[in-house]
Amino acid sequence: MANSEGPVGIATTDEITLEELQLAARNHGMPLEGLRYDVTPIGMHYLLTHFDIPEADEASWIVSIGGRVRRPFVFSVDDVRSRPVVTMPVTMECAGNGRARLHPRPISQPWLSEAIGTAEWTGTPLRPLLEEASLEDDAVELVFTGADHGVQGGIEQDYERSLSIPDAMRDEVLLAYAINGQPLPPQHGFPVRLLVPGWYGMTSVKWLRRITAVSEPFEGFQMDAYRLRQEAGDEGVAITRMLPRALMIPPGFPEFFERKRILDAGPTILEGRAWSGSGTVTRVEVSADGGVSWADAALEPSVGPHAWHRWTFGWTATPGEHELVVRAADDAGDVQPLDQRWNHHGLTNNMAQRVAATVR
Ligand SMILES: Nc1nc2c(c(=O)[nH]1)N[C@H]1C(S)=C(S)[C@@H](COP(=O)(O)O)O[C@H]1N2
Numbered sequence: 207m208a209n210s211e212g213p214v215g216i217a218t219t220d221e222i223t224l225e226e227l228q229l230a231a232r233n234h235g236m237p238l239e240g241l242r243y244d245v246t247p248i249g250m251h252y253l254l255t256h257f258d259i260p261e262a263d264e265a266s267w268i269v270s271i272g273g274r275v276r277r278p279f280v281f282s283v284d285d286v287r288s289r290p291v292v293t294m295p296v297t298m299e300c301a302g303n304g305r306a307r308l309h310p311r312p313i314s315q316p317w318l319s320e321a322i323g324t325a326e327w328t329g330t331p332l333r334p335l336l337e338e339a340s341l342e343d344d345a346v347e348l349v350f351t352g353a354d355h356g357v358q359g360g361i362e363q364d365y366e367r368s369l370s371i372p373d374a375m376r377d378e379v380l381l382a383y384a385i386n387g388q389p390l391p392p393q394h395g396f397p398v399r400l401l402v403p404g405w406y407g408m409t410s411v412k413w414l415r416r417i418t419a420v421s422e423p424f425e426g427f428q429m430d431a432y433r434l435r436q437e438a439g440d441e442g443v444a445i446t447r448m449l450p451r452a453l454m455i456p457p458g459f460p461e462f463f464e465r466k467r468i469l470d471a472g473p474t475i476l477e478g479r480a481w482s483g484s485g486t487v488t489r490v491e492v493s494a495d496g497g498v499s500w501a502d503a504a505l506e507p508s509v510g511p512h513a514w515h516r517w518t519f520g521w522t523a524t525p526g527e528h529e530l531v532v533r534a535a536d537d538a539g540d541v542q543p544l545d546q547r548w549n550h551h552g553l554t555n556n557m558a559q560r561v562a563a564t565v566r
């Protein structure tokens with residue numbers, strides 16, 4: 207069965223392969239000190255591209271709406287820009303975030319916990335465009351096709367993902383053409399991409415070329431690849447919205463190679479961000495003893511309805527070795543686990559972050 211975001215298989219050793227390094231050198235995470243910003247600076251936001259970044263000429267770029275619609279049409283990027291404008295901060299996370307911490311490790315893009323970012327996206331709501339196209343009564347889903355093309359799981363394909371009509375019609379679903387006040391850079395989907403707040407990133411199709419209404423659920427490769435399965439060949443469950451996660455800015459300063467933290471004894475403020483696409487974050491807890499005892503962090507209001515919250519925690523650091531742990535819970539009833547929830551593709555691993563610190 208196809209793996210998501212890369213080669214197929216489960217690692218038999220802890221050593222990262224050259225193919226995984228090749229993916230990790232193209233796709234990058236957000237350095238965790240980037241958690242200090244409400245809006246992630248462009249270039250610090252994580253990046254995940256399955257195939258190649260396609261060449262794109264904005265002036266001639268055309269997006270089509272067709273399939274099971276009564277009035278198919280095409281539009282340009284200028285047409286998108288001339289429509290009602292929405293700008294909002296949105297926290298996006300790759301569904302593979304946490305994959306490399308699973309044992310055994312599913313071989314693919316080897317994320318630790320940094321496949322995250324919050325950008326201020328500008329675009330136009332999708333729904334009015336769908337209304338203008340007038341969906342046929344038998345339409346059940348919309349398929350979004352990107353301009354990038356490649357082979358994955360032995361299947362040659364354009365990158366494409368679908369959404370149900372109610373999910374695609376939500377107010378916050380945008381066709382986005384700017385990020386942090388600038389045109390999209392090539393790697394984030396220039397000149398126009400889909401943006402589906404609350405969902406894991408795979409649904410926000412970059413380099414959008416086609417929107418196709420279909421009368422049967424779409425079963426393309428990238429739909430099959432994002433299912434929670436215990437084994438290859440299981441039916442599995444489709445992955446949709448982001449589970450809760452909290453991350454901390456690693457305190458103090460790092461040792462270069464192991465990146466273990468060093469800090470001085472005394473009162474210090476731990477801080478980070480927490481988010482959930484499944485509900486609202488209700489609680490962030492911190493442990494300074496590896497998860498034995500916990501105390502509540504102070505949770506600030508979110509940066510926006512679809513964006514993360516800042517949290518802070520006052521800690522009196524005492525000399526010695528410490529393991530800091532942070533976990534979030536949301537009102538959908540999810541709490542980050544302390545142990546892995548293993549699955550075959552290494553998806554949605556929101557196991558709590560642990561940071562080793564030496565206090566001197
Ligand atoms: N066309 C296209 N869209 C895509 C992808 C892709 O490879 N091609 N990757 C998806 C995945 S898996 C993620 S996590 C997000 C990443 O968005 P970003 O690179 O802008 O952070 O884009 C999604 N949209």
Ligand SMILES: [Mo]
Binds near residue numbers: 211299300302407408
């Ligand atoms: Mo992803």
